[in-house]
Amino acid sequence: MSQQRTGPADGPDFPDLPEATVARLPEYLRALHHLAEEGHDTVSSEGLAAAAGVNSAKLRKDLSHLGRTGTRGVGYDVSLLIDQIEHVLGLTHRRAVALVGVGNLGHALAGYAGFGSRGFRIAALFDADPGRVGEHINGLVVRHIDDLPEVVEQESISIAVIATPAHAAQHVTDRLVAAGVTSVLNFAPCVLNVPEGVDVRKVDLAIELQILSFHEHRKSALTALPPVRKPGRVGQDLQRANRLGGEAVGS
Incomplete structure (x- = not known):
């Protein structure tokens, strides 16, 4: 769906954002563009969080830094939120x-x-x-x-x-x-x-592949059965003594 950009929405002109929030804003923007292309005019915090792959509490906190809290029972205006995130990220021109x-x-x-x-x-x-x-x-x-x-x-x-x-x-x-x-x-x-x-x-x-390798290694370790350990010399002697003792009792 084609959208007419009207400039940044209400809120701080250039908020001082935590680095973690800045890193997530492009994910929100990607999800919002996808929602707009599908014809959605509004989206709930839960819906946008799911589309961006974060939890809704974190999303609401991130967007509150932009002065956006959404409307109870309605959610976020997709077009306006795209405008504001693009403005903050400096994407209003190529x-x-x-x-x-x-x-x-x-x-x-x-x-x-x-x-x-x-x-x-x-x-x-x-x-x-x-x-x-x-x-x-x-x-x-x-x-x-x-x-x-x-x-x-x-x-x-x-x-x-x-x-x-x-x-x-x-x-x-x-x-x-x-x-x-x-x-x-x-x-x-x-x-x-x-x-x-x-x-x-x-x-x-x-590095990203090495991190994934760690997760694969951990999953393998967690799902592997514990190895069968052979008894050591002391264990072998105890087994032999128990066996001999049992033979003596039975004789």
Whole structure:
């Protein structure tokens, strides 16, 4: 269902939100967009919580930070809540993003259509490999990393995605920060050092898999039967003594 955006709803213009709440707002927004597409005008806190995968008490507390408490017996206005969350997340206009590193992962990210529907556009692609420079990906031409300052200024880019090998990620980050980028999404398996005022979010697929491996290991341990332990030397001697004693009584 198409929606007309009318600006942020009532409440604090820019509330001071806990980090945990900020991390959950995109989940609420995703669920709300899905509800809107299905034609829902309102949703209860229980319904929205279930769609977002959280408990309703936590959702109500998160939304209360935005000045939203819902209407008893009616719930939340889906369109207005979308407006307010998008306003708080800074998604009222599409943000330009630079992507550095166009290997296999970079190619996939550059072609991901979901960025556009979430308020972002990949505005520039960069790589240091001369063999990659000039390549066309999803309507964009891969630029050399040396062109970074010029393109960042032209496209008003403040957010960058790093999809380089780990050994190159810090150097790339330094160049991005020098060019004026203040937020980085890092897919490289390493920790980045950045100056104050620059935000970094890390996505490490291997770590996520290792966490899942832990849960699989724990489930296996909980469902496994306890092993049958063979008696030690002392236990064997006791068994033999009991057996001999029993034979003596019966004789």
